[in-house]
Amino acid sequence: MRITAYRKAHFNAAHRLYRKDWDEDRNKAVFGKCSNPNFHGHNYDLTVGVTGEIDPETGYLIDLKILKDIIKSEVEDALDHKNLNIEVPEFKDLNPTVENMAVVIYNKIKKALDSKYDLEITLYETPRNFVVYKG
Amino acid sequence: MRITAYRKAHFNAAHRLYRKDWDEDRNKAVFGKCSNPNFHGHNYDLTVGVTGEIDPETGYLIDLKILKDIIKSEVEDALDHKNLNIEVPEFKDLNPTVENMAVVIYNKIKKALDSKYDLEITLYETPRNFVVYKG
Amino acid sequence: MRITAYRKAHFNAAHRLYRKDWDEDRNKAVFGKCSNPNFHGHNYDLTVGVTGEIDPETGYLIDLKILKDIIKSEVEDALDHKNLNIEVPEFKDLNPTVENMAVVIYNKIKKALDSKYDLEITLYETPRNFVVYKG
Amino acid sequence: MRITAYRKAHFNAAHRLYRKDWDEDRNKAVFGKCSNPNFHGHNYDLTVGVTGEIDPETGYLIDLKILKDIIKSEVEDALDHKNLNIEVPEFKDLNPTVENMAVVIYNKIKKALDSKYDLEITLYETPRNFVVYKG
Amino acid sequence: MRITAYRKAHFNAAHRLYRKDWDEDRNKAVFGKCSNPNFHGHNYDLTVGVTGEIDPETGYLIDLKILKDIIKSEVEDALDHKNLNIEVPEFKDLNPTVENMAVVIYNKIKKALDSKYDLEITLYETPRNFVVYKG
């Protein structure tokens, strides 16, 4: 009776794609207009999937209040209305691509979640581009 | 050449989350406003996924008319515009959480479907909360 | 420089369509399965539109925090996870069709909103049926 | 035979809400986390509506290629992947709220469009907040 | 107490844009790949809006069963899975642009609908291009 329950959330943030150890020309050649030094931004849509056994007593896989609290403290409070490059420690030396962001979010939630659950992160950078990361 | 074909459906229903063997206080403590004794309700969005081999003669995995008929008789006729707790036998002693509902729907469709197919149920209770169950 | 700003919200509720002064047969003849005496329910999606002049100082039509607070107290607190027929005074003697619900929501928000704004209510009962009411 | 034809587009950008002539405390008091000095950002979804008479010869209201080119040059090239406060002249002394952005986009497209058409701008800052401006 | 109630429907069809009295070169010059002589096709999404007074007895603007039957007979039976140019009489000498299609659908529904209602047709040719026609 393994099941996956999903909860959606969203946040918005500014970022630019670049590597500190590359000069502007190389950053622009590889990352194009996503490397604009003045930043651009996105509305990020996040779907958090948690997999495990249904609790036969409650009929819940997980109390969604617990999951919502984790998403709030680990993702929304940390990333919403932030500049990812300047204000979020995980991206101090890590390029904030949507791939790296999904891994960072996975690791933050995984640490806060009961270890009996498997975790799956779907992160939309735009409605047309998204990634899925399962650890 | 295994492929999965998906068909969407929807129904709406009233329910409350509670256990008969718990008193109102405990039901309210665990299930919050979802345990309102006067019921509340949802539009449920269902996606039924069927996996198997493409029939080389027709190019179909499954004739969608067959799948639509199964969804109609097993899900829509049984659950649409119903009070899940009062009118649906499967939930007489089973809490109608979205997790338990997905399992019930899976079991009903599975019995009606040719056994050569694998089955996958995605059930949205709201656009923000949903589950996936694959048996 | 008149502009309309829209804010979305949602709630879910149980209801049945019926008139107390009609017998069950007539209610069933007119309202069909929507008149199920055990209730059914919906996820209602609400879009509140407010029209007026942009404040040249802030660039806002209205501080969205004010609008969100009004929607919370007048709509979400009053209707979410409720049985409309039993628990919401406005529907004690008023059939909770989506048309009547839009009018009730309009009147409640209108009273709480600065009278300099025009108001427009869009209410989805399902993703396929909705109404727009402008007073 | 007046009809309105709509074309969707999108762009993303960084911005902050603030007034140069206010200090940081007042900006923060009025605009909250939207006034973060390091910027945040959004995916903006734009729907451009054009109203007029159907050309009886072609059956078109407007050749969509003309409208797409105007949207590209006036909106996408000007705003996509930009920092609105720093890089877009219209917002040098104008707070880039979604209301002001809709007016700016309206004025830019209006100038480029054949004057026989009426124009309507719908701009989503997030999927939950949007404005409509008709001049 | 005027209100507008909306009902969604959909159909799919093949078509090409062209005028019989133009040669292929001119058709191609004006309508581009939409004029492919072998046809292309679309899923059309239709929203029918009906405006009038709420019936104080039922709380309905219109019995949706009546509206659904009109949409079925006037639009779905007439256009679904059809080749618009070859099989639909209204387009024998009329270019099936989305503008002309909206007018044709408006006229067909208008004739079948109680004259006390105003009518509004929204027709999506793709999720990015649509028209609104109100007669």
Add this chain to the structure above:
Amino acid sequence: MRITAYRKAHFNAAHRLYRKDWDEDRNKAVFGKCSNPNFHGHNYDLTVGVTGEIDPETGYLIDLKILKDIIKSEVEDALDHKNLNIEVPEFKDLNPTVENMAVVIYNKIKKALDSKYDLEITLYETPRNFVVYKG
């Protein structure tokens, strides 16, 4: 650190479901109105999923420009605004069901994509019917 990145695209096309070696009666009996000899059509929505390791230098799984170019040349240029039965060589002797279309698209993209990536095709024929094919 395996991750899947998804990119959406769309095209529209005319088709009919039929087998050349069956007569019209049998085609109609099996494929119903989808076998209309004058064709019908759809807006197809495509999601291409690519799975592999994140490049630690760029933080990308794949440069999306490469993926967009492959989707353009292999899918959009080949299928958009086309009659699948008449103009697309792969369907000369293959019934253009959505299942077969997903396999054809998979094979075309797979050949053009670096072999280190796994590939997953999601193809919507309508918003209610879609398939997923992973090779």
